[in-house]
Amino acid sequence: MIYDVVIVGSGPGGSTLSYGLMNSGLKILILEKGNCIPREIENWDSESSTKFSKKYSHFITVNGIESESNCRAYFNVGGQSKFYGSSLLRLREKDFNKLQHIGGGISPKWPISYEELEPYYAKAEIIYKVHGLDGEDPTGPYRSTGFPYPPISHDFFNQNLIDKLKMKGINPIHLPRGLDLQEGGRCIKCFKCDTFPCPTYGKMDAEVACLIPALSDENISILENANCQKLIVNRAGNQVSYAEVIINDKVERIYSRLFVLSCNSIFSPEILLRSASFHHPAGLANSSSLVGSNLMQHNIGTFLFGSLGKKIPKMHQKTFAITDFYWGDEEVKFPLGIMQSLGQIPFPQWWNRMVLNWLEASFLMSEDLPMQYNRISIDRNGKINIKYKTNNTIGLKVLAKKIQSVFRSAGLVAKSMHLNSDGKYLPPRVDGHIVGTLVFGDDPKTSVLDKNCKTHDIENLFVVDGSFFPSSGAVNPTLTIAAQALKTADFIRKY
Secondary structure (H helix, E strand, O other): OEEEEEEEOOOHHHHHHHHHOOOOOOOEEEEOOOEOOOOOHHHHOHHHOOOOOOOOEEEOEEOOEOOOOOOEEEOEOOHHHHHOOOEOOOOOHHHHOOEEOOOOOEEOOOOOOHHHHHHHHHHHHHHOOEEOOOOOOOOOOOOOOOOOEOOOOOOHHHHHHHHHHHOOOOOOEEOOEEEOOOOOOOOOOOOOOOOOOOOOOOEOOHHHHHHHHHOOOOOEEEEOOEEEEEEEEOOOOOOEEEEEEEEOOEEEEEEEEEEEEOOHHHHHHHHHHHOOOOOOOOOOOOOOOOOOEOOEOOEEEEEEEEOOOOOOOOOOOOOEEEOOOOOOOOOOOOOOOEEEEOOOOOOOHHHHHHHHOOOEEEEEEEOOOOOOOOEEEEOOOOOEEEEOOOOOOHHHHHHHHHHHHHHHHOOOEEEEEOOOOOOOOOOOOOOOOOEOOOOEOOOOOOOOEOOOOEEOOOOOEEEOOHHHOOOOOOOOOHHHHHHHHHHHHHHHHHO
């Protein structure tokens, strides 16, 4: 059988693309390396959290070291979104422009504008049931429509903290999140969202929001435990003819008119590199020599806060963020980033007793920059290697000082720590918001994909995951991945 579209991977890119192609009449097959995560009460156990469990994750060599603390990969239906905290924020308008940073680094210009992507942001927010409050984000971008669902209310503990911060001129926002929380919804507003697969399907991950509805279309199907090894081109070398896929320990050929990689920013370039051939000796779609390079993942730090002597209750605490310093302030007129609350992630019991029973955990996030030396490669034994060196770290340190100062001025206990730029705390790691290894752009010499996420070199090959990002911005990437997937779906319908 010859399909119209084969999508490799069922994460936010692939699943949202399949949703966008519903009722198109196209015969679509989704290939997923893993299988469905079962819905069971054990999903709430610490062993199901990706923070400390190997149950769902696999480890990859980073800078010559393979360990749990370096890089995790997830092979399951819905991809890494099954474990995300469902924070769904838009990039700001200026994120699409060339930007200078405090240390002199530059974020490159995107080949599309915010205005081009904005309608698809709005569609993605409806699909993923994003809750938020219009007009409260001091650095928020233009919106053609309001949030589709009302903001998630703060617990009394967080509301008290927020009130104190507002008195100091800070504007905490309701964190935009994708939850099935409206009347009759499946979210029970528990305190286990971050790092856990949701057993109620109340968290709007890629499987719940997009894939399950898409599979109601008789022309869309999924094949689990299907490991795509490489893509094979035609004699002219300008189109993919078929995918080589391991199914039940046998190598099968799957033919299609169009192919889409959506395996995340590690495994999409891996497949292209493994697909080297006579026509493409350096790897498929790699005439620019940029396949696998410019890896980004944000600069991240931990931030602890609370009220002296007040114990943290068990609560749904992932409800607010601080974006006031996204573009800096009067003192520092450069991009800095955001602070975002975390769910109650299971840490070791001694850490909970000594720290997290008294201080709430959040994280600080700033932008890292695309550097060609940060890259994915395949060694002579066929093993994936990642080289990553932190960069643009001054902004994170400045952000940490400013956030800490504001909290303390409001009479709160506050401490920033574990900045990923601080070698005495954490080695460079690659985990979480991985983007940028197959960047899109207008020039085939400086980019792998065009603005529709089609490869410059191969006429019938697209990539729809975080790989296309030319810069990382300082917000979670999932909503932007979903929005671009919907935009690409519209292009494929006419292609």
